[in-house]
Structure formats: structure tokens, C-alpha cells
Amino acid sequence: MESITSMENTDKSLIDAHRRGDPAAFGELVRRYGDNVLGYLIRMSGNREQAEDLFQETFKRVHEKAHTFHGPQFKGWLFKIATRVTLDGLRRGKRTKTVSLNQQLDCDNPNSEQLDAVALADNSCNPSEQALKAEQAEQVRRAIELLPARQRATLVLAYYQQLSYPDVAEVLGCSVGTVKTQMFRALKTLSHKLPEI
Amino acid sequence: MKNHLTENELIEYRFRLSSEEQQSTSSEHLTGCAECREHLEQLIKKFAALDLLREDAHVPEALISEVLEQAGKPVQRKVVPFHKSPWMGAVAAAVVACFVLLMSNLNTDKSTQRPFAREPKSEDRIISNESGAKGKAQADSPMTMVAQDTDAKTKIAAATESAQGEAATRIVTKETSQRTPLTAGRARDIAAVEASIAPTSKPIPEQPPFAPASAIELVTLPRRDKVQLTIYNSADLTLVRERRNLTLKKGWNWLQFMWANTLIDPTSLSLEPLEQAGKIDIQQLVFPARLRELGRWLIRSEISGQVPFEITYFTSGLSWRAFYMGTLSQDEKTMKMQGYVRLGNNSGEDYDNAQTRLIVGQVHILDEIAQLARRQYPYDRPELGIVHDESLGERAAEITNGAVTLQYGWAAQSLDVLGPKDIKKEGLSEYFLYTIEGTETIPNEWGKRLLSLEVEDIAVESLYKYDEERWGNQAIRFVKFANDEKHNLGQTPIPNGDVKIYSNADEQGYLSYVGGTDIKYIPVDEKVELNLGPARLVEIAPKLIDFKTENYIFDNRADVSGWDEIRTWKIEITNTRTLPIQIEITRGFGTAYWTLQSEIPYEKYDATHARFKLELEPRSKQTLEYTVRTYHGTREESLTQ
Numbered sequence: 142m143e144s145i146t147s148m149e150n151t152d153k154s155l156i157d158a159h160r161r162g163d164p165a166a167f168g169e170l171v172r173r174y175g176d177n178v179l180g181y182l183i184r185m186s187g188n189r190e191q192a193e194d195l196f197q198e199t200f201k202r203v204h205e206k207a208h209t210f211h212g213p214q215f216k217g218w219l220f221k222i223a224t225r226v227t228l229d230g231l232r233r234g235k236r237t238k239t240v241s242l243n244q245q246l247d248c249d250n251p252n253s254e255q256l257d258a259v260a261l262a263d264n265s266c267n268p269s270e271q272a273l274k275a276e277q278a279e280q281v282r283r284a285i286e287l288l289p290a291r292q293r294a295t296l297v298l299a300y301y302q303q304l305s306y307p308d309v310a311e312v313l314g315c316s317v318g319t320v321k322t323q324m325f326r327a328l329k330t331l332s333h334k335l336p337e338i
Numbered sequence: 339m340k341n342h343l344t345e346n347e348l349i350e351y352r353f354r355l356s357s358e359e360q361q362s363t364s365s366e367h368l369t370g371c372a373e374c375r376e377h378l379e380q381l382i383k384k385f386a387a388l389d390l391l392r393e394d395a396h397v398p399e400a401l402i403s404e405v406l407e408q409a410g411k412p413v414q415r416k417v418v419p420f421h422k423s424p425w426m427g428a429v430a431a432a433v434v435a436c437f438v439l440l441m442s443n444l445n446t447d448k449s450t451q452r453p454f455a456r457e458p459k460s461e462d463r464i465i466s467n468e469s470g471a472k473g474k475a476q477a478d479s480p481m482t483m484v485a486q487d488t489d490a491k492t493k494i495a496a497a498t499e500s501a502q503g504e505a506a507t508r509i510v511t512k513e514t515s516q517r518t519p520l521t522a523g524r525a526r527d528i529a530a531v532e533a534s535i536a537p538t539s540k541p542i543p544e545q546p547p548f549a550p551a552s553a554i555e556l557v558t559l560p561r562r563d564k565v566q567l568t569i570y571n572s573a574d575l576t577l578v579r580e581r582r583n584l585t586l587k588k589g590w591n592w593l594q595f596m597w598a599n600t601l602i603d604p605t606s607l608s609l610e611p612l613e614q615a616g617k618i619d620i621q622q623l624v625f626p627a628r629l630r631e632l633g634r635w636l637i638r639s640e641i642s643g644q645v646p647f648e649i650t651y652f653t654s655g656l657s658w659r660a661f662y663m664g665t666l667s668q669d670e671k672t673m674k675m676q677g678y679v680r681l682g683n684n685s686g687e688d689y690d691n692a693q694t695r696l697i698v699g700q701v702h703i704l705d706e707i708a709q710l711a712r713r714q715y716p717y718d719r720p721e722l723g724i725v726h727d728e729s730l731g732e733r734a735a736e737i738t739n740g741a742v743t744l745q746y747g748w749a750a751q752s753l754d755v756l757g758p759k760d761i762k763k764e765g766l767s768e769y770f771l772y773t774i775e776g777t778e779t780i781p782n783e784w785g786k787r788l789l790s791l792e793v794e795d796i797a798v799e800s801l802y803k804y805d806e807e808r809w810g811n812q813a814i815r816f817v818k819f820a821n822d823e824k825h826n827l828g829q830t831p832i833p834n835g836d837v838k839i840y841s842n843a844d845e846q847g848y849l850s851y852v853g854g855t856d857i858k859y860i861p862v863d864e865k866v867e868l869n870l871g872p873a874r875l876v877e878i879a880p881k882l883i884d885f886k887t888e889n890y891i892f893d894n895r896a897d898v899s900g901w902d903e904i905r906t907w908k909i910e911i912t913n914t915r916t917l918p919i920q921i922e923i924t925r926g927f928g929t930a931y932w933t934l935q936s937e938i939p940y941e942k943y944d945a946t947h948a949r950f951k952l953e954l955e956p957r958s959k960q961t962l963e964y965t966v967r968t969y970h971g972t973r974e975e976s977l978t979q
Contacts, residue, residue, distance in 0.1 A: 171402055171406065172397075176394055179401075180395035183395050197401070197404060200409065201405070204408070274390065278390040281387050281388060281390050282391060285391070301391070301392065324355060325346075325350065328385070329349065338386060
């Protein structure tokens with residue numbers, strides 16, 4: 142508990158330092174939460190390239206809106222911005238009907254990031270097992286991608302980012318009950334679409 | 339015992355979605371119910387699939403650097419529009435007026451103060467213009483705006499000093515009305531510089547004024563009205579055409595152009611008036627000594643007022659490349675094709691709302707634009723020309739420019755030795771120009787992907803080829819179509835780029851990756867064959883069934899001088915696909931003297947190769963058998979006879 146408090150304090154002090162014009166403080170915040178935020182954005186957008194764009198936009202807004210941060214928990218505020226940026230970005234993406242070339246699993250490309258990710262996750266050297274895992278991961282990704290944006294955000298924040306339901310409610314700006322409902326609906330949908338492993 | 343827990347209840351229990359009370363009730367039930375425990379385990383196992391996406395993402399350092407660099411730029415802040423709050427404009431006007439009067443009292447003698455002070459009406463007009471200008475200004479560069487305000491005040495003071503009140507008033511009026519729209523480009527400004535102040539009624543002096551050495555006389559700061567980028571993908575070269583409205587006075591005008599921190603080739607700068615061309619004469623472009631990364635145009639104008647100009651130059655750092663995605667229908671008879679263009683901007687300059695044109699074709703250039711842009715002086719050291727500073731006259735220094743060694747001072751060398759900068763143009767008619775519809779904003783260091791082509795139902799042929807000499811023991815898959823109207827294409831040539839082909843795997847629209855390749859430039863009406871790589875579902879197994887030699891011929895010394903070799907081959911082709919296929923099998927014989935016998939027709943592909951074309955039903959096998967006789971030594975003559 143102490144460590145959480147001290148981390149929060151440090152976040153607060155970093156954002157204060159950033160507001161005072163200390164560039165190193167902002168860099169520290171980006172490094173501290175970068176992996177978390179990028180992971181969230183990749184799962185939300187299903188596309189690394191787009192996620193990196195959203196990542197830049199998220200931290201740009203954090204930089205610009207730093208003076209509006211007053212809360213105790215920086216992480217929640219950061220994810221709130223990331224969610225807003227993502228939902229805006231996804232809405233724009235729908236309008237322009239862009240198709241991501243990276244969305245498809247590039248099985249024949251040995252440099253494929255997705256295959257690398259699976260290979261790292263699974264130390265098995267068996268190529269057929271790797272291919273199977275990659276295919277299953279792709280199915281999971283597709284299933285999550287088909288969820289409505291709010292449900293997807295709830296699932297990713299609660300399950301992958303391991304935020305508590307009240308924290309998710311804070312990020313999404315709704316009640317805990319709504320979060321639980323969204324989560325239940327997302328899980329119910331996924332239960333029919335997830336592959337057997 | 340209570341009824342078994344439903345799947346919904348189990349989900350709620352597993353993910354702690356129900357109330358505390360419900361959680362404990364479910365927990366109790368599970369303790370005593372093996373069936374529900376098993377059901378729960380199955381559910382946990384099912385949701386374990388979610389963990390396949392749990393791998394951590396790592397932010398690349400380059401991305402962090404980009405974010406930090408972006409954060410290093412000034413934050414965009416809203417500017418309060420003065421025109422919406424007239425009282426604020428009035429306050430600002432009063433402050434500026436006080437400042438102006440204070441400065442003129444401090445810095446000028448009485449004779450110069452009077453004319454300026456006697457013009458309250460014009461001054462009021464100036465101030466209101468200035469405050470109105472602020473309201474309209476773009477808020478993207480607050481630091482620049484402050485700098486401009488300071489400039490304006492300095493300029494007012496400088497104008498007062500010049501003891502020509504009338505002219506000073508005119509300058510200030512002009513600058514305040516023109517300064518408003520700031521360019522979004524962070525590194526470059528354009529400004530008309532007045533070197534002399536002359537009433538419009540006076541005749542234009544014949545001799546131009548000497549280029550001012552400082553930028554204190556900045557008069558206008560116009561924004562780009564339009565910008566057009568023509569990007570060549572074969573060379574690191576982009577032609578930029580900007581349209582800006584410049585305010586000229588009657589007489590001589592200096593126009594300053596700065597390119598600090600950009601990759602602009604200063605030797606390529608060109609300026610043309612778009613209107614009143616007969617009354618405006620662009621006399622020269624000079625690169626003042628000791629002032630780096632700026633040039634000044636000398637313009638003789640017979641009119642005063644706003645004139646649209648076009649400024650053109652080459653820059654480096656902008657690039658584009660095309661790539662494509664093809665989606666085959668389930669029967670593989672048609673393909674949907676989407677083409678994209680990725681634009682990148684590392685030129686050091688932001689281009690807002692630029693009309694973007696892309697050129698396909700080879701351009702040969704003598705110099706790297708980026709190197710030209712980074713040179714300290716556009717055409718080499720300024721001292722190379724006639725230097726009027728005698729203190730430099732005796733100072734000898736060597737400047738290496740190729741093999742030429744020159745000296746400073748009055749013993750100036752001809753500039754001819756440098757030679758004009760040359761850009762070769764070859765085969766312009768073979769280029770093709772792609773214009774992106776509308777305009778695009780491409781900030782510096784950003785990339786942008788645009789949809790360039792989207793065509794449905796392109797009729798395609800799937801074809802397999804087998805040629806051991808080219809691809810070894812594997813069949814290669816090709817997709818064929820043509821860039822013509824029959825295939826819903828043919829409007830434009832297709833630029834070179836990478837292609838990825840996917841296939842509709844099922845009716846839900848899931849795609850499976852088929853293969854990828856790169857295509858070269860495809861002119862209109864040209865056929866295309868996309869090599870998608872080895873085909874795993876089509877197998878070819880050639881076997882040599884029989885080999886013998888015969889028809890030996892002996893020479894006078896009883897040595898063998900000619901013979902025939904007869905080989906019988908059996909090639910088994912297996913199609914494990916659920917679709918019929920066409921396959922071309924090419925066989926080489928290593929000699930131009932051969933005859934072939936086969937029940938399956940063949941064509942002579944070239945002197946040493948024969949080609950068979952077969953069609954296989956889905957999930958079928960076919961055997962190709964042929965006997966080839968090759969003639970060697972003196973036996974070759976028997977074939978020609």
C-alpha cells in the first residue's frame with residue numbers, strides 16, 4: 142500500500158515538475174506508463190501503427206492538459222485521456238474506412254511482429270504449435286475487435302490493464318454498475334467466439 | 339441443494355461482477371457441487387484464451403523521443419479573439435499607443451516627433467488594425483507572435499527615427515494589416531523588406547537600394563495561401579510551389595526568404611508574380627554575406643498594393659511510396675484491390691493544406707538536394723565575388739571548389755568557374771503524375787497514409803508455374819490481370835510498390851494471407867503477373883523413368899563423334915485445393931537439338947525449353963509423361979537435315 146501511495150505521490154510530483162517546465166519529468170512519465178498505455182492502445186485499435194499514432198496523440202494531450210490534472214491518481218487520468226483519444230480515433234477511422242494491412246496475420250513473413258509475439262510468449266520451438274497459437278491469438282484479437290468500443294475499453298482496462306472496476310468507472314466516466322454490465326456483456330459475447338485452447 | 343449455477347452466474351462469479359452476497363452464495367454452492375465446479379473450470383479454460391494477447395507491449399525509444407520532441411514544442415493556446423471583445427481591443431490599442439508615444443519621445447528630436455504626433459487619425463487606424471489582426475491570428479505559434487509584436491514596435495520606433503512621418507505611418511499601416519496571418523512553417527519566414535522609404539507619388543529611383551543588412555525593416559509576413567508539392571519517388575526531390583500574397587510599395591522592394599533548419603535547395607529558389615507581371619520586375623536574388631540561410635529578392639514595382647506571387651523551390655526530405663492490398667474472392671476469379679500511398683515529411687518544414695502530386699519516373703539530378711540545403715553558403719563563400727571591404731583584400735585564403743583554388747579580395751575570380759547548378763531532365767513525357775484529391779496537411783516528421791485506389795471485381799486468373807531451373811522443385815503461384823478497362827482498371831498507370839494478397843477464407847469475411855510481392859510500374863493496358871511465392875497445395879513430382887543412348891556415330895579414328903540420348907520422364911501433379919487450377923510446366927533440355935513425344939500437347943517455349951499447359955480438377959492428380967530425344971555431336975546434323 143505504501144508503494145502505491147509513494148508512486149502516486151511521485152506521479153503527482155512529476156506532473157507538478159512538468160507543469161513548472163521540467164522536460165525530464167514528462168519524459169519520466171512517458172517511460173513509466175508508456176508500455177501500459179501502448180498495450181492498451183494496441184488492444185483497443187488492433188493495429189500497432191494506429192496505436193503508435195494514438196500513443197503520440199495521448200501524450201500530446203497529457204502535455205497540453207497537464208494544468209487540468211488535479212486528481213490523486215495520474216494513471217486513471219492518463220487512461221481517461223487515452224480512452225478518449227482512442228474512441229475519437231476509432232470513430233475517425235470508421236469514417237475514412239481505412240484498412241490496416243497489419244491487421245492480418247502475416248503467416249508467411251518470418252519478421253511478422255505477431256508471430257514474434259507469440260513465439261516469445263510460448264517458448265515452444267515447434268513451428269506448427271507456434272502457427273496454431275498465432276492463429277488462436279488472431280481469433281482472440283478479432284473477437285475483441287468486434288466488441289462495441291465501450292465494451293472493448295471496459296474489458297481491456299479491467300482484464301488486461303488490471304484496473305479495478307471503480308477505477309475503470311473513473312476512466313470511462315460512468316458508474317461501477319455500468320462498468321460491470323459492459324464487462325458482463327463483453328464476456329458473454331466472447332464466450333461464444335473465443336477459440337478452444 | 340439449489341439449482342445449478344447458470345453460465346451467466348458463473349461468469350459473474352469468475353469475474354467478480356455480482357454483489358458480495360451473490361459471490362458468497364455462489365462460492366458456497368461451488369464447494370458442494372462438482373458439476374458446477376467442472377463447468378466453472380471449463381469456463382476458466384475458455385477465457386484463458388484471452389491471455390494469448392497478454393504479451394507486454396514495449397514502447398520503442400524512437401517513439402518516446404518523438405513524443406518528447408512534440409512536447410518540447412510550444413503548447414498551442416487559445417488566443418482570445420479581440421474582435422469579439424471590443425473593449426479588449428480598445429485597451430490593447432491604448433497600451434500600444436502609449437508605448438509608441440513614449441518611444442518617440444525618448445528617441446527622437448522634436449522635429450521628427452511632430453509630424454507623427456500630428457497624425458492621430460492614422461495612428462488610431464493602425465492600432466485598431468493591429469489589435470484586430472491579433473484576433474484573427476492563428477494561435478499555433480505564440481512565441482512567433484510575441485516576436486512580431488516586438489518587431490512592430492521596434493519598426494515603429496525605427497520609422498520615427500527616419501524623420502519621415504508620412505512614410506513611417508504608411509509602413510506601420512502596411513505591416514499591421516499584413517502581419518496577421520502567420521505561416522505555420524516553424525523554420526521559415528518570408529518578409530518583404532523596404533530598403534528606402536519613398537512616397538508613392540515620387541518617381542522610382544533608377545538605382546536600387548543596397549540590400550539591408552538587418553531584418554529590422556520587416557514589413558510583411560504573409561502566410562501561404564496555397565502550396566503544391568510535387569514529390570518524385572525516384573530521387574529525394576520535391577518541387578514546392580507556394581502562393582503568397584505580398585504587399586509591395588511602388589518602387590524598390592526587398593523580399594526576404596529564410597530556410598533555417600529545412601532541407602530547401604537555395605539555388606533553386608524562384609519567384610514570379612501571378613498578376614501585374616508587366617509592372618513588377620524581379621531583378622535579382624542575393625545571399626547577403628554573414629547572414630546564413632536567407633536570401634533576398636530585389637523587386638521593382640510600378641504599383642503599390644497586394645500582389646499574389648508564386649515561389650518555387652526544390653526541397654529534400656519528402657517522400658512517398660505506394661503499396662497495395664488485393665483480396666481474392668472465394669472462387670479466386672475476382673479480386674478487390676486497394677492501393678495506398680504513404681507520404682513522409684522529414685524536410686524540416688510543415689506543409690499545411692498542400693495539394694500533393696506524386697511523380698512516377700526516374701529523375702537524374704547532379705546534386706543531392708539535402709547537401710545543397712546544408713551548405714553554408716548557397717553558391718559558395720560570398721567573398722568569391724568582388725569584395726569591397728579592403729580589410730579582406732590582403733587576406734589570402736584558399737577555397738577549394740573542386741580543383742579550383744581562389745583568393746579573396748579584389749583579385750576576384752569569375753563566378754563562371756563554379757558553373758550553373760544543373761538539374762537534368764530526361765524523358766519527361768514518360769513520367770506520370772498522380773494528384774491527390776483535395777489538400778493534405780503534412781507536418782514535419784509525420785507520415786501519412788492515403789487511400790489512392792479502390793477497385794472491386796478485377797477479373798483475375800490464378801496460374802501455377804513449375805520451372806526447376808528458375809524456382810527449384812516447387813510450383814509457384816501467380817495471379818494475372820491487366821491494367822485495362824476490361825479489368826476495371828486502366829485509368830492510370832500503377833506505381834511500383836509492395837503488394838499483399840489475401841483471400842476471403844469464409845463467408846464471414848475473414849481473410850487469409852496468400853502471398854506478397856513487389857510490382858514494378860505498370861503502364862496502362864499492360865498485363866501483370868503477381869508472383870505470390872511457392873504453392874503448398876500443388877505438388878509436382880518429376881521422375882526419370884528411363885534413360886538410354888543410341889545411334890552412335892564413329893569418326894575415322896573409331897572415336898564416338900555423335901549419339902542420341904533418350905529420356906522418359908513421368909511428372910505427377912497433385913492438386914489438393916478445392917478449386918480447379920491451371921499449371922504451366924516448363925522443361926529444359928540443355929541443348930537446342932531435341933525432339934519430344936508426348937500425349938499431352940506442348941509448345942516450344944524457346945530453343946532449349948518446352949512448355950506444357952494443364953488443367954486439373956479440384957483434389958485431383960494427373961500424370962504427364964513424355965520422352966525427349968537429344969542429339970549430340972555429329973548427330974545434331976541429322977536433326978537439321
